[in-house]
Amino acid sequence: MTRTATIVLLLAIATSAAPARAQTPAPLTVGSVTASAGEKVSGYIEVPAGVDSATRIPVTVVRGARAGPTLALIAGTHGYETQPIIALQRVRRALDPAALAGTVVLVHIANPPSYFGRTIYYSPVDGKNLNRVYPGRADGTVSERIAFAITREVIEKADYIVDLHAGDGNESLRPYAYWTPLGGDARVDSLQREMILAFGHDLIVVDTTRPKDLASSVYTTNTALLLGKPAITTENGYLGESAEPMIRRNVDGVFRLMRWLRMVPGAVPMPRRVTWLHRFEVLRSPETGTWHPAVERAQMVREGALLGYLTDVFGDGRTDIRASFAGEVLYVVATPPMSRGEPLAMIGAPR
Numbered sequence: 001m002t003r004t005a006t007i008v009l010l011l012a013i014a015t016s017a018a019p020a021r022a023q024t025p026a027p028l029t030v031g032s033v034t035a036s037a038g039e040k041v042s043g044y045i046e047v048p049a050g051v052d053s054a055t056r057i058p059v060t061v062v063r064g065a066r067a068g069p070t071l072a073l074i075a076g077t078h079g080y081e082t083q084p085i086i087a088l089q090r091v092r093r094a095l096d097p098a099a100l101a102g103t104v105v106l107v108h109i110a111n112p113p114s115y116f117g118r119t120i121y122y123s124p125v126d127g128k129n130l131n132r133v134y135p136g137r138a139d140g141t142v143s144e145r146i147a148f149a150i151t152r153e154v155i156e157k158a159d160y161i162v163d164l165h166a167g168d169g170n171e172s173l174r175p176y177a178y179w180t181p182l183g184g185d186a187r188v189d190s191l192q193r194e195m196i197l198a199f200g201h202d203l204i205v206v207d208t209t210r211p212k213d214l215a216s217s218v219y220t221t222n223t224a225l226l227l228g229k230p231a232i233t234t235e236n237g238y239l240g241e242s243a244e245p246m247i248r249r250n251v252d253g254v255f256r257l258m259r260w261l262r263m264v265p266g267a268v269p270m271p272r273r274v275t276w277l278h279r280f281e282v283l284r285s286p287e288t289g290t291w292h293p294a295v296e297r298a299q300m301v302r303e304g305a306l307l308g309y310l311t312d313v314f315g316d317g318r319t320d321i322r323a324s325f326a327g328e329v330l331y332v333v334a335t336p337p338m339s340r341g342e343p344l345a346m347i348g349a350p351r
């Protein structure tokens, strides 16, 4: 080896072994927000008017002083799932860009029409469920334009994504998460699983039926997975209340995940006992009327157990709804209004 070659080789080794802190991250732009290294900046992703009205999605970009992954945290995909929304306001305050490796993109309220309109499941503008219209379209209705904007501005710019859900305004829910391996990329499937455990979830629904076509990815998280990015959907909270333990659970999960990704220092103890729910069912209402639940969230039920009953709008008649297998009540609708085809409850079991 010539002396020049030796020097070049040594230089190459020195460069590759350089500590991450030597690199200063370039500025990152999300919507109207540009954050340079060491900055925390808030603003909006503008969703222009189209066939219906415009909206704007509040976002914060926390650009760490040191290099690291970009983690996107999305709250309020369903606008009345409030605990993750409050949690991200706290995460925004708590994050110190000077002490952060990498970048955190906080989507504070993904679905402002639903949040401010106080609607469950559906946008008050176009009647669509934001978590069923991904990857969205630039020329669609407002939910589709929001999905398009979040795909472009958030998912495509992130390395890891969390879509933070809760029981909706009508749903009494116990915490759980979804593992949705697509089978196409073992690395992504495995990292998704690890992220769920790092977040602290010990009750996990295994769903292998998610779409595998990016053009009709349907869900926020599924869009990210199909783009090769590990992503998880978490469920922590219920009934649209500012339930403090559930707000804290969301904040804790986010910081656990940031520690696991080595964006902030500290260890992450993984859950000791994890239950994987391979069998699950969302029971749907056979009629429109009034719902009387007979179970609570986290209740264990036997096969055939009464989950609740429906009456008509006059209070007459009675249709019993029963569990089709033994399992745990992951959520139950806890308020009376019920439309045909809508969820009544979700039951899960290991097998």
Ligand SMILES: [Zn+2]
Binding pocket: 077, 078, 081, 165, 166, 168
């Ligand atoms: Zn949701």
